[in-house]
Amino acid sequence: MSNIPSELRYATSHEWVRNEGDGTVTVGITEHAQELLGDMVFVELPEVGESVSTGDDVAVAESVKAASDIYAPVSGEVIEVNEDLEDSPELVNSDAFGDGWMFKIKLDDASEVEALLDAEGYANSIDED
């Protein structure tokens, strides 16, 4: 069973969301997701300044096995992307919840975060996979 930190929120499409408490969130993919994908070889990130809506495909995680779309778990504006992933996509494998973060979003609606799954809800959702 992979690690699912309790302080984060989750989408069923395997993104994690950390509420920074200042109207912004940090987004990445879960340890479970990187385990399914295997070694990451490219990560395509959104443009800073781009407006995204919940459910939009905004990034691509390409592993040795497959290319997977990453969806915006909340609506807002992309304010930062993890440029380290350009040269070191393996950070997604080695530290999915830390250095492997993908992008930050300035929330349109702060309550959207609360609507996401908590750790228990996400654990249940991957049990059903």
Added chain:
Amino acid sequence: MTNKTVLHAKHIEAGAKMVDFHGWEMPINYGSQIEEHHAVRQDAGMFDVSHMTIVDLHGNDAKAYLRRLVINDVAKLEVAGKALYTGMCNTNGGVIDDLIIYYFSDTDYRLVVNSATREKDLEWMHQQATGFDISIIERPEFAMIAVQGPQAKAKVATILSAEQNQAVEGMKPFFGVQAESLFIATTGYTGENGYEIVVPQNEAEDLWQQLLDAGVKPCGLGARDTLRLEAGMNLYGLDMDESVSPLAANMAWTIAWDDEDRNFNGREVLAKQRAAGDQLKLTGLVLKEKGVLRTGLKVISTDENGETGEGVITSGTFSPTLGHSIAMARVPRSVKVGDIVEVEMRKKLVKVEVVKPSFVRNGKSQLD
């Protein structure tokens, strides 16, 4: 029913992620397939290939039988231990399997064939044996470990007996020798130096552990696939199968035409195809930008008359050694090395370069 090799417990012990591979539960990786890949290119890695099928062939007609069974000519084999890569075709010229044949004498050979094709291979071999004085003996009592990489031979040397080391000393590529209980061959599927070692099942775990203690890294099927693709080696079932001519699978070099009286299976059809020049060809593709060429993607080419042709990627992957994607693709014969063709990837047409289907050998890029 899932088969397990005798090394199954050693894989679990090493933290392997196991997958079903044509009915065998095999390690796909032990954590990171890219690290395993680099271990083979830079140092030494080992693969459990015990699922592969070893078949020994004995009898007065062994040579005559093989001269009909396979498209290369075993008459070329004159030195004991010499190995030959070739294909076994049906009478329509389709590839039933690719295999390695080790020569011991004109009445004594060892064949190593793929596991996924084991049943049909054996059925075909038995069917073809009618009228020949031979016995076809499968050897499931052996396990097989491939040790590959620039340091593979040196690391193996530390665990062999004096007599075994003497037996393999100076052995050229593509030879095999029985040394005490081990059959040690300078063959492989990675484009690196190393050995494939056939070991009695009851000694396999000890051998694996000794190799581990000698610093050889366990590698799974994931790394095996990226290594063989970088080396430009075909994988049966992807790059060729019974519907594909060896002429369309970069296997023309494994066909021996010289002896016109040698009526190998498929010869008539293959000779016509060769004269007509009408077969597709297997070539290499390189994508230097982001993205990974994947098996099954469509390849669109344009010939000098402006005619559009269509091909398909038979094997595609990310090349850990080169840091970008490579593929093998079956394309119209008019497509030449250096051409730019288009591949439909994630709803976009992406330009890729056509290269010879050999990307990395002995740790070095074969690209310009």
